Amino acid sequence: MSECCKSGFSWGGNPVGTETTLGDNKAYVTGTSKSAAILIVHDVFGWTFRNLRLLADAYAKEADATVYLPDFFGGEVVSEETMDDPAKREAFNVMSFIGRNSKDKRFPEIMSCAKALKSQFPKVGAIGFCYGGWAVFKLGSDPSLIDAVSTAHPSMLEKSEIEGLKVPVQILAPETDPMFSPELKEFANKTIPTLGVPYEYVYFPGLVHGFAARGDRNNKAQKDGLERAKRSAVNFFNEFLH
Template sequence: MSECCKSGFSWDGTPVGKESTLADNKTYVTGSNKDAAVLIVHDVFGWTLPNTRLLADHYAKEANVTVYLPDFFGGEVVSPETMEDPKKREAFNVMEFIGRNSKDIRKPEIFACAKALKSQYGKLGAVGFCYGGWACFQLGAKGNNLVDCISVAHPSLLDEKEIDAVGVPVQICAPETDPQFSPQLKEYANRVIPGLGVPYDYQYFPGLVHGFAIRGDHTYKKQKDGLERAKNAAVYWFNEHLH
């Protein structure tokens, strides 16, 4: 992971959900549907980032789902100010952070949250941004029976084996410039997934960069249009596969 994973912009707005607990993880919850839910696996800025909570509210309202945004970093919080402050970005060692929050460390609790929701709801989707992308692919792997669809935006840490294994409807929102979801990995996904027998929606965003869907600049029209399109694409995906 690199500089693009820790830069971006804060959004205006006040989240309307509440804080609760899911499978022993502190969790932001929004929405009231008792039959369909969405699990968000966050980026490095975690479960408290207002941007992510605002997206959760949007999904809850527009896709008529109850949305859960758990803390998957054991209480460690990266300040949102890091996104726009060069000195704080420089001081934040993202690779050390990922070492503390590796796949092996965080996968069990991500799966525990999905299992808890699957036992409670008839339909469950998962959406992941950056760091959360690999987790959604693992949740949606053949034979897991944990989620009914996944949506990811500019996934990080994703590997070819995770793409090979996906067994549920999958949506990818991919910016043009993304060192994490590289041109080679884009090509691989677009070659392999159509042969897996699952619905596939590949959304391409020319001129945009890694992080746009969760940390894009609302004051810059191209970025604003892109992040609006990405969040509404996810809403369409959830409406299509969770109802």
């Protein structure tokens, strides 16, 4: 992971959901649907990140789902001020953080939360931002666990995780993304159509890694892009969860 994973903009606003638990994990929950749930796997800013809670509220309302944003970092929270404070960004060692939150350590929790939702809801989708991107692809290898997955600018994604997909998948891909490289984009776009699953690749020209969760709402191009990403995810989940 790189510098782009810890920079961005806070959106402001007040989330309307509540805090609860999902399995053994603390979680933000919003929405009242009994028929569909969406699991959000967060980026490095974690489950308290206001931007993701606001997105959860939007998905709940517009995709008629109950949306859960669990804590997958064991209570560790990265301050939102890190995004626009050069000193805090410099002090935050992304690779050490990822070492504490490796795939092997965190995926069992993520899978457990998906199982908990699947035991309660007929349809379950998942969306992962940055760090969470690899995780939803791994969930997508098991149709008994998840019904559809979406990701925005995934990080740490491996070719084997792309090849293992068995459910409908959506990728929200900015033009510039060191974490989802041109090579990996090309691999995804060649491989996924051979897997026999519905696939939607949504391209965002001029935008960069992190735009869908941390874009600048005061910049028209970024605001248009992050809102288009939100609408695209909502439309995807409406199609495959209802």
